[in-house]
Amino acid sequence: WVLAQEVAGRMSAVQDRDSARLEREMAEARREAAELGAVLADAATVNSVGDQVSAAVRARLDAAQVVISVLTADGHRFEPLPGSDAAAQVTAISAAWMTDPAALGPRAYRDRRPVYLAGPKAPDAGIGSTAALPLLTEVGALGYLGVWWAGPHETTAVEREYLQSMAETTSRALERARLREAEQRERARVETLTELTRLLAAALTPEAIAEVVADRVRAAVGADELCLGAISPDGRRLVWTTTAAGAGQLSRGLPDLPMDAPAATTDAARTGRPVIIRTPAEYAQRYPGPHAQAITTHGSSWLSWPLWVGTSPVGAIGLTWRHPQQFEPGQLSVVAAIADLVAQAQVRARVYADEHALAAVLQRAVMPTMAAVIPGLEIGASYRQAGTTQQVGGDWYDAMALPGKRAYLAAGDVVGHGLTAAEDMTQLRNAGRTLALAGYQPAGILDELARVTDWATSGKFATVAVAIIEPDMSLVTYATAGHPPILIRRAKTGIVEIPSSAGEPALCLPSDPGCPQYTQGHTSFEVGDIMLMYTDGLIERRGEDLTDGIARVAERLQAWPPDASLASRCDELIVSLAAEPQLDEDRKSVG
DSSP states (O other), X not given: OHHHHHHHHHHHXXXXXXXXXXXXXXXXXXXXXXXXXXXXXXXXXXXXHHHHHHHXXXXXXXXXXXXXXXXXXXXXXXXXXXXXXXXXXXXXXXXXXXXXXXXXXXXXXXXXXXXXXXXXXXXXXXXXXXXXXXXXXXXXXXXXXXXXXXXXXXXXXXXXXXXXXXXXXXXXXXXXXXXXXXXXXXXXXXHHHHHHHHHHHHOOSHHHHHHHIIIIIHHHHTOSEEEEEEEOTTSSEEEEEEEEETTTEEEOOSOOEETTSXXXXXXXXXXXXXXXXXXXXXXXXXXXXXXXXHHHHSOSEEEEEEEEETTEEEEEEEEEESSOOOOOHHHHHHHHHHHHHHHHHHHHHHHHHHHHHHHHHHHHHHSOSSOOOOTTOOOOEEEEEOSTTOOOEEEEEEEEEETTTEEEEEEEEEEEEHHHHHXXXXXXXXXXXXXXXXXXXXXXXXXXHHHHHHHHOSSOOEEEEEEEEOTTSSEEEEEEESOOOOEEEOTTTXXXXXXXXXXXXXXXXXXXXXXXXXXXXXXXXXXXXXXXXXXXXXXXXXXXXXHHHHHXXXXXXXXOOTTSOHHHHHHHHHHHHHTSOOSSSEEEEEX
């Protein structure tokens, strides 16, 4: 009896010691999982969670493979996260990555409880025992944590406690990482749409739109290939403006499609409804024909979105992905917003093209085709538009012989571009010529042009410099309205002078109390002297005072060779300053 009591006491002590050791080991397992959870609290992506958890579990349990599989958006299959190096066993365990088969992983996911298998699973593939634990959150199961050992393995209570704790840690980390990824995607989408809005607002030609779309849109939605088409003016064809693949590579080799052709892009453009194709089989079923095989060879998912403005179709945009896409609502909403921006840009480009053509015709009709012939004077002129769009502006120049052997010279700038600026420029230029022919002096011309600006133009703002050279060519009378000053290079000294100016404001209504009547000045003008009149496109630079730009032009004027013609000197002046970034879209001069 005493011996029995001694044995019982020792056995109880051993059991207590084993229980305490087991509790310590289980607490250590939970602690390891908690420490990893603290590290994963800042994980930015689900992939980084998968990488770190897989490495930790594989090292802790001496497992052959660890796979964290998450349910895809369509709910039909699981996808393993990075960190699961089970590529060699894909064939053997692929069934575990599907939701339908009765494999351990899907079973753990469906039953919401761990599943352990101590016997061989696929010995030929080096997979013996298996454990699968569901990844549970408050909103449901995300997937499962799968562990494989090369041979038979009976999981201990400590290992099961560790796996359970790791499954809980992984679930929380995946949920947080998914929220961060969603926030990052939303932020990236907003930034992308903001940038595309800015770029497409400035794209005024089909070529400029194509460049933005090829460079930015394909990357913004993650597509591998892109095509952009516009409906022809007669409404019968879808004309490709650009296609892009790879790193923004452009191609124009696609033939135009008749609008009634059976194709995803023409269907979208014609019906105004997006065409969403997720698999090659779906594409071949929807658009059977000899071209289906060639198209499905290079893609796995397709999306064609209509370009409509109001109730009018303008084209379609087609996107291709080499990897299957589920087309989540957020992804589709971004494509819809981008398509709306592109459609509006295409409409603006059409309106701009029409206005540009009209403005160009108007400008060519009123601008001198050759230098004026004025007895006693040599006239040189150069007019050039800057910028990639070659947009018609409101700058002009004029040189005209007046009765009594006098000469009228002018340079002006109407604010803005396009048809409105060209119309205003025409009004002011013709009004200036009429006033000069009527005998007005420069100050009087500006007074009357101010009235024209207020009552007969749309822009309500313009700058002008006018000069009249007297019959003996020895005196110049000049006046300016908010315009850069006239420059005169003296033949005797080679020095460039800026005649004194009252610094009058831009054209405004003289009756306005804030706009006094204009004044004029006088300066001598001798044989060989050169007078330069120009617009602000020649002198403006970002972050630079206008006086610096005027000084730069004066320096170039002073360096002109004495034997060159004025026309070539004007061209050289513009070319020499064209390489420097300018604020104005136009750079013109008249000498």
